[in-house]
Amino acid sequence: MNFTRRNTLWMAMGTAIATVLPFKAFADVDADIAAFTGGAEIGSEGITLVAPEIAENGNTVPVEVNAPGAEAIMILAAGNPTPAVGTFNFGPLAGSQFASTRIRLAGTQDVVAIARMPDGSFVQASQEVKVTIGGCGG
Amino acid sequence: MISRRDFLQASMAASAIYGASGFGEWGKLAAQQALTQDQLLEFDTFGNVSLIHVTDIHAQLKPIYFREPEINLGVGGNKGAVPHITGADFRRAYGIEDGSPSAYALTYNDFSALGQAYGKMGGMDRVSTVVNQIRAARPDALLLDGGDTWHGSYTCYHTEGQDVVNVMNMLKPDAMTFHWEFTLGSGRVRDIVNDLPFAALGQNIFDSEWDEPAEDFAPYKFFERGGVKIAVIGQAFPYMPIANPGWMFPEYSFGIRDQRMQEMVNEVRAAGAELVVCLSHNGFDVDKAMAGRVTGIDVILAGHTHDALPEPVLVGDTIIIASGSNGKFVSRVDLDVRDGKMMGFRHKLIPIFSDVIEPDAEVTAVIDEQRAPYEAELSEVLGRTADDTTLYRRGNFNGSWDDLICDALINEREADIAMSPGVRWGPSIMPGQDITREDLWNVTSMTYPNAYRTEMTGEFIHTILEDVADNLFNEDPYYQQGGDMVRIGGMGYRIDINKPIGERVSNLTLLKTGDSIDPSKTYMVAGWASVNEGTEGPPIWDVVENYIKNQGTVSVAPNTSVDVVGA
Numbered sequence: 001m002n003f004t005r006r007n008t009l010w011m012a013m014g015t016a017i018a019t020v021l022p023f024k025a026f027a028d029v030d031a032d033i034a035a036f037t038g039g040a041e042i043g044s045e046g047i048t049l050v051a052p053e054i055a056e057n058g059n060t061v062p063v064e065v066n067a068p069g070a071e072a073i074m075i076l077a078a079g080n081p082t083p084a085v086g087t088f089n090f091g092p093l094a095g096s097q098f099a100s101t102r103i104r105l106a107g108t109q110d111v112v113a114i115a116r117m118p119d120g121s122f123v124q125a126s127q128e129v130k131v132t133i134g135g136c137g138g
Numbered sequence: 139m140i141s142r143r144d145f146l147q148a149s150m151a152a153s154a155i156y157g158a159s160g161f162g163e164w165g166k167l168a169a170q171q172a173l174t175q176d177q178l179l180e181f182d183t184f185g186n187v188s189l190i191h192v193t194d195i196h197a198q199l200k201p202i203y204f205r206e207p208e209i210n211l212g213v214g215g216n217k218g219a220v221p222h223i224t225g226a227d228f229r230r231a232y233g234i235e236d237g238s239p240s241a242y243a244l245t246y247n248d249f250s251a252l253g254q255a256y257g258k259m260g261g262m263d264r265v266s267t268v269v270n271q272i273r274a275a276r277p278d279a280l281l282l283d284g285g286d287t288w289h290g291s292y293t294c295y296h297t298e299g300q301d302v303v304n305v306m307n308m309l310k311p312d313a314m315t316f317h318w319e320f321t322l323g324s325g326r327v328r329d330i331v332n333d334l335p336f337a338a339l340g341q342n343i344f345d346s347e348w349d350e351p352a353e354d355f356a357p358y359k360f361f362e363r364g365g366v367k368i369a370v371i372g373q374a375f376p377y378m379p380i381a382n383p384g385w386m387f388p389e390y391s392f393g394i395r396d397q398r399m400q401e402m403v404n405e406v407r408a409a410g411a412e413l414v415v416c417l418s419h420n421g422f423d424v425d426k427a428m429a430g431r432v433t434g435i436d437v438i439l440a441g442h443t444h445d446a447l448p449e450p451v452l453v454g455d456t457i458i459i460a461s462g463s464n465g466k467f468v469s470r471v472d473l474d475v476r477d478g479k480m481m482g483f484r485h486k487l488i489p490i491f492s493d494v495i496e497p498d499a500e501v502t503a504v505i506d507e508q509r510a511p512y513e514a515e516l517s518e519v520l521g522r523t524a525d526d527t528t529l530y531r532r533g534n535f536n537g538s539w540d541d542l543i544c545d546a547l548i549n550e551r552e553a554d555i556a557m558s559p560g561v562r563w564g565p566s567i568m569p570g571q572d573i574t575r576e577d578l579w580n581v582t583s584m585t586y587p588n589a590y591r592t593e594m595t596g597e598f599i600h601t602i603l604e605d606v607a608d609n610l611f612n613e614d615p616y617y618q619q620g621g622d623m624v625r626i627g628g629m630g631y632r633i634d635i636n637k638p639i640g641e642r643v644s645n646l647t648l649l650k651t652g653d654s655i656d657p658s659k660t661y662m663v664a665g666w667a668s669v670n671e672g673t674e675g676p677p678i679w680d681v682v683e684n685y686i687k688n689q690g691t692v693s694v695a696p697n698t699s700v701d702v703v704g705a
Contacts, residue, residue: 052393053616056379062349100349108639130617132380133605 029076029083029112036074036087036114042122047073049113049125055105058131064100067115067123073099074116078126079109107131173239175495179271184484185474186364187413188276190269193284193441194463194563196318197294197302198580199505201258201492202565204464205530206446208246211635211705212423214613221422221445221460232448243466243489244446250528250569256491260465262305263497263505264490268468269309270498276472278363281311282370284441284461285419288330289318290563292579293512298326301508303334308501313337313359317375317382317419317442321585324387328354339372339417341402346391357402366413366475369406371435373399373418375442377619381609383586385671394424394616396431403434412478415439421620422460429453436480437471442620444532444562448487457483464565466490516576521686524693529567531581534610534622535633535702538694539564539581543678544627545694546685547664551591551675554648555599555629557665560606560622573686578679582666587677589666597657600646603631608639623700629655630699637704649699 033042047067055061065073065088075085088099103111112126212222223231225245234240242252243259272279287306288299299322313336319327331338331354341357344350351357358371376394378387403414416435418425421442429438430453438458446462450471461469467487474482509516523529531537540558547556564581567573594602602624609619623633632645646655655661666678686692 050397053614054377054380054619056346056384056391056393128617130608132609133602 029078032074032076032084033112033114036116037122040120040122042114042124044123044125046117047113047115047123047125049111049127051111051127051129053128054130054132058105058107060102061105061111061129062100062102063111063113064098065113065115065125066096066098067113067117068097069117070097070115071118072116073097074114075099075101075103076112076114077103077105077109078112080104080106105129105131173491173494175267178488178491178494179268181272181275181470181472181486182484183275184472185482187366187368187473187475188272188279189415189437189439189469189471189473190272190279190281191284191439191459191461191469191471192265192281192465193419193439193461194286194444195262195283195302195465196286196290196463196563197288197299197583198260198291198464198565199262199293199302199305199508201261201264201490202464202580203253203258203568204260204466205249205528205532205566206244206246207532207534209534209702209705211534211611211702213611213635216423216426216615220451221443221447234448239489239491240448243491244448249530249566253568257493259492260490261492261497262309262465263499263501264492264495265465265468266309266498266501267495268488268490272470276364280313280361280363280368280370280415281309282415282417282439283311283314284417284439285314285316285374286318286441286463286563287314288322290580290583292516292576292583293509295579295583295585296512297508298322299330303330304508305501305505307335308504311336312361313339313370313372313417315339315372315374315417315419315441316343316355317378318584320378320387320390321382322386323585324389327387331355337370337372339370340374341371341398342376342392342395343374344391344393344395346389349391352390357398358406360406360409360411364475367410368413368415369409369411370415370417371399371402371406373416373420375419375620376424381619381621381669383669383671386585394420394428396428399428400432400434403432407434413437413473413475413480418442421615421618422458423615423618424620425458426451426453427615429456429458437473437483439469446487450483450485455480457485459485461487463563516574518575519572520575520578520683521690521692522572523567523569524691525569527692527694528569529573529581529692529694531564531566532562532622534560535700536625536697538697539566540625541627541694541697542686542692543582543666543682544625546682547589547666548628550681550685551589551664552662553591553628553664554650554661555594555663556627557602557663558625558627559667560610560624561667562620562622573692575679575683578682578686582677582679582682584667586667586669586673587679588668588673589664589675589678589681590668590673591662591664591675593660594663595657596646596655596659596661599629599655599661599663600643600657603633603643603646604640607633607635607642611635611642612639626699630701632701632703634703635705645701647699
């Protein structure tokens, strides 16, 4: 997996303060994934992750994940000091296996969703979400 | 039986030939001093539907000079692809003769010389004449406005957009989408939209609190034209709260939201739409990418990135039309829609030569009425350009207008380094021309004009350059915001556009000393157009007005401080 590392930029152009958060090693992400999948191979079909390409506000980024038939879906913010966002569990009577929430991102990074299917297989989707200081539109 | 795709391809070829011969012809005609309105508007009405597209007018009601970019680089899959070709390459691609009216309208070379010969372009009274002519041939043609309409002039600022609204209403558009309009503030936008006699569209305008579609803007509207059920889906600028001050319209959220675009296309098709048109402010490369992901859009009318293309670009079965900016061009697209399908098209990018196209007197009167209360302020001469200086803005890295603005910031605000936003609007000034207050406002007018003065570390300056460069040169168009590079005064740098973020910008040099920028050292930086709430400082137009008045005659030396690699 290819993670983007960047300093966090909370202040828009024109201010003098840049906050630099040191990211912890990505061992946390791998450990979280291993704990969820037990090291099983992960496919990519049958899961949809919707997140903005560029966050309007890194403090509250809307994400949606849909994995029809899944038993559980875990969401990770791979570049956050604590990557685990949460795991949604779906009972056998659940009408759909869909979840949406808002998460805080400490900078540009991949958001990852992994679903556990009833047959014990796993599928994953990820998307880079940019947290930017903003450009200047045309 | 010929397939739909064959129809498109055949029609595309016809369009290309039509475009090329038409363009070449104008050169000869102009050389004979015989360019006429009839030739500019000549068009064999085709099929059963006509679309008229205007976009990115930026409140330019009167004719202007506008120099097209010299540098407009594409990256990744768009390297060297339309619209990322300029100058001679552009003329070669479209069969345009050097020195012809089309060369003047569409490329930057010999701009000041050709401008003397061919005159100003645009003017909404001329645009009205063109729209009326098209409607004479096709009375139920749809007029669609791609946005960035209620922004960009002295009168637009002082009337909060009302001057442009009044003039555009004369042209009777059928639908519109949005970008800079939101910098009027969301309350003002809602006030105008509530009284608008046409549809205000944006499938990607959401309520920021609940992340649900905003009630004030419909995603699409149906029209019955030429016996065809047409759906026009709006797509507002996706990165409003990032590229512009989100605090001015906190109730709204945007984004590309192409999944919802697909849902909307499916919804209108299910409701019987035979033709699906997307009126977009995504920017050209984003539209191209979106056309590859969303199926079922027949026509994308592209805006935001200010590209003017003499031919449509085809992505799958979708045609993408780019209609320029500042009122310089109107696109006419005729379509043959039968059995619920687009079977062919004919297209023309009509250049608005203001001395050739007769103004619509009724619209001229309304334009002049809007300007009358401000005439004294508008016409005041602040200075003039030297005989060696054309003032222009467009281009990826710098423009002489921005160099002048940065010089003003450094001198008037006693700064080491100046920053000016890489916006793409702002008309040009010819050599030896008076610079009026109106001209200055045309390149600076905005609702967050404060010229800040603040200390920044060398490291932070580098971070800003990297961040803005990634908005322009990220290989994935969905991560591009559509502006140009932030303009820098007092500092040089090197940029490798093909590198990833954090590695593009190097060799930062303070020009006044020739020293390298020290990441840990602090520099005094002056700039304007900060998206932060509460930014303090005088409005940029006051800063630059003082500077121009002090200079009297303005001369801007060619900018050689940016070293571009990988183009």
